[in-house]
Amino acid sequence: VSSLHGLTIAVPRGALFGGTVDLLQALGLDTDELRSNDRKLLFEDIGVITMRPTDVPTYVEAGAADLGVTGKDVLLEQAAQRSAEGGRDVYELLDLGYGRCTMVLASKAGPDPAHEALRRLGVMRVATKYPRIAARHLEETGRQSEIVEVKGSVELAPLTGMVEAIVDLTATGTTLRENNLIVREEIVVCTARLIANPVAHKLKAAAIDALLEQLRELPAAERGRGAPEPA
Amino acid sequence: MIHPIPSGTRDVLPDETREVRAITDVLRGVFERHGYGEVYTPALEYESVLARADMAEARPAYRVFDETGAVLALRSDMTVPIARVVATRYASAEPPLRFCYFAHCYRGVRPQRGQPRELLQAGIELIGAPAPQGTAEALTVLCHALDATGLKDYRIGLGDASLFPALMASLQVHEPVRKGLLEALVLRDFVGLQELLAESGLSGEAAELLLDVPQRRGGPELLADAPAPADGAVKGLRDVLELLEPAVAERIIFDLGLVRNIGYYTGAVFDVYDPALGAPIGGGGRYDELLGRFGRKLPAVGFALGVDRLHIALAGEERGTGALALAGPSGPGDAGEPVEPAR
Numbered sequence: 001v002s003s004l005h006g007l008t009i010a011v012p013r014g015a016l017f018g019g020t021v022d023l024l025q026a027l028g029l030d031t032d033e034l035r036s037n038d039r040k041l042l043f044e045d046i047g048v049i050t051m052r053p054t055d056v057p058t059y060v061e062a063g064a065a066d067l068g069v070t071g072k073d074v075l076l077e078q079a080a081q082r083s084a085e086g087g088r089d090v091y092e093l094l095d096l097g098y099g100r101c102t103m104v105l106a107s108k109a110g111p112d113p114a115h116e117a118l119r120r121l122g123v124m125r126v127a128t129k130y131p132r133i134a135a136r137h138l139e140e141t142g143r144q145s146e147i148v149e150v151k152g153s154v155e156l157a158p159l160t161g162m163v164e165a166i167v168d169l170t171a172t173g174t175t176l177r178e179n180n181l182i183v184r185e186e187i188v189v190c191t192a193r194l195i196a197n198p199v200a201h202k203l204k205a206a207a208i209d210a211l212l213e214q215l216r217e218l219p220a221a222e223r224g225r226g227a228p229e230p231a
Numbered sequence: 232m233i234h235p236i237p238s239g240t241r242d243v244l245p246d247e248t249r250e251v252r253a254i255t256d257v258l259r260g261v262f263e264r265h266g267y268g269e270v271y272t273p274a275l276e277y278e279s280v281l282a283r284a285d286m287a288e289a290r291p292a293y294r295v296f297d298e299t300g301a302v303l304a305l306r307s308d309m310t311v312p313i314a315r316v317v318a319t320r321y322a323s324a325e326p327p328l329r330f331c332y333f334a335h336c337y338r339g340v341r342p343q344r345g346q347p348r349e350l351l352q353a354g355i356e357l358i359g360a361p362a363p364q365g366t367a368e369a370l371t372v373l374c375h376a377l378d379a380t381g382l383k384d385y386r387i388g389l390g391d392a393s394l395f396p397a398l399m400a401s402l403q404v405h406e407p408v409r410k411g412l413l414e415a416l417v418l419r420d421f422v423g424l425q426e427l428l429a430e431s432g433l434s435g436e437a438a439e440l441l442l443d444v445p446q447r448r449g450g451p452e453l454l455a456d457a458p459a460p461a462d463g464a465v466k467g468l469r470d471v472l473e474l475l476e477p478a479v480a481e482r483i484i485f486d487l488g489l490v491r492n493i494g495y496y497t498g499a500v501f502d503v504y505d506p507a508l509g510a511p512i513g514g515g516g517r518y519d520e521l522l523g524r525f526g527r528k529l530p531a532v533g534f535a536l537g538v539d540r541l542h543i544a545l546a547g548e549e550r551g552t553g554a555l556a557l558a559g560p561s562g563p564g565d566a567g568e569p570v571e572p573a574r
Contacts, residue, residue: 063509063510093421198509198510198511199510202388202502203504206449209446
């Protein structure tokens with residue numbers, strides 16, 4: 001197969017890359033070059049473009065790709081904060097099941113410093129790479145917070161005393177444990193999602209539906225690396 | 232020196248203005264030829280007047296006070312101001328009434344590609360013409376207008392705003408669940424829809440139907456296999472199709488999942504797509520209850536085109552490098568093949 005029913009798909013580099021390439025291979029794409037050449041971005045002959053996961057919704061929304069694979073965490077972070085604001089205008093078509101992680105609120109082991117800060121100071125300081133998800137979660141649970149956006153190792157922030165808690169994505173919890181942090185709350189489970197451009201969804205309906213059909217018929221084990229966990 | 236302008240707005244300089252003017256001149260000619268007279272209304276209206284319409288996501292976002300302390304709002308569309316004009320200036324005029332407009336509207340969106348806060352809309356409103364004739368006329372004017380601009384590959388997605396609510400009602404979905412399901416559909420989130428359906432306690436069959444039907448889109452054959460609870464809306468769509476000339480009918484893609492984030496739509500709704508642009512160029516639909524809120528109960532239908540988006544699509548088609556051109560049309564039944572009108 002030269003491409004997915006003539007469709008262009010945005011594939012995320014990073015944690016979801018392996019699962020996505022396995023999936024594309026199970027769908028019949030020739031993924032050899034995609035696997036071996038990690039500098040190339042545009043694989044026109046198989047209709048694949050590769051990019052950072054957070055850029056996938058951008059390319060798909062603009063129609064530069066018909067479809068894309070990205071994590072639910074990315075979609076949630078880019079979703080509309082207030083309804084009138086308008087989030088990313090893309091279809092979320094399918095939960096692909098792999099790349100399973102949990103968005104958690106964590107703080108230093110022992111008596112919860114966030115709890116202490118809330119009680120005595122009225123606000124808890126929270127470091128995160130996901131400021132919108134964090135702010136929404138704390139608002140929904142009625143707590144006042146000061147969100148500190150960081151770009152790198154979030155675990156560092158509570159260890160230095162800059163904040164009392166973090167909101168971050170964790171797959172196994174190993175990094176948290178190694179940094180003496182414990183999960184206080186699970187916010188949402190995130191997996192890889194298949195998204196589509198809203199115009200392509202109409203103009204290329206037959207191709208997209210054929211692909212969805214093919215995806216649903218794949219044995220769970222071939223739907224990327226980690227098989228979907230039972231609900 | 233930097234003198235900024237507000238985010239989501241821009242200056243239009245002569246080269247662009249000339250091209251935009253050429254497009255609007257063509258559209259104006261088509262609208263006038265079909266009997267739609269052009270109107271201007273104030274960009275600022277009393278907020279309380281605009282608030283009579285259920286604008287939902289597209290409600291006015293910018294407000295100022297006048298010297299008496301009254302709250303004024305920048306209009307977010309032209310449909311509501313024209314409803315006001317009809318109720319006040321044409322309170323006893325014999326319908327149908329036909330208006331067209333070229334006007335800037337203001338939305339509180341987060342500026343992104345193709346999502347300005349000040350946008351030039353070109354559109355028509357047909358007041359007092361019920362479905363299906365009125366809807367068919369609006370779609371015909373829309374196609375004639377787009378044809379006249381030279382846009383080649385556009386398609387019109389046609390659905391019905393009442394279809395999904397009717398489906399939920401006939402499957403006896405609990406009231407509090409309905410809101411969530413509709414919201415997921417408006418957000419284009421089929422994964423979320425599926426999750427909500429799984430938690431809803433609905434039978435497997437009902438849940439399957441509510442997930443499957445809004446994902447159906449394609450030619451008129453789709454209307455034949457629609458499930459019984461959607462009969463009313465589907466019959467409405469079939470009636471419209473029967474009234475369309477072949478050149479218009481072949482542009483139509485039926486879309487049983489088409490919903491709007493503007494609350495006042497009641498029946499047929501439609502979006503304009505072109506492969507050269509990743510977002511709809513415009514859209515419209517029936518708003519049979521809006522005029523009643525202004526005191527003149529009349530059925531109505533209209534559409535608005537984003538002039539800038541139309542301009543981008545025309546330029547994209549010209550270059551042959553539209554946003555979606557990389558992959559091109561993709562197999563049988565897709566955009567490349569015209570849809571046969573039903574007999």
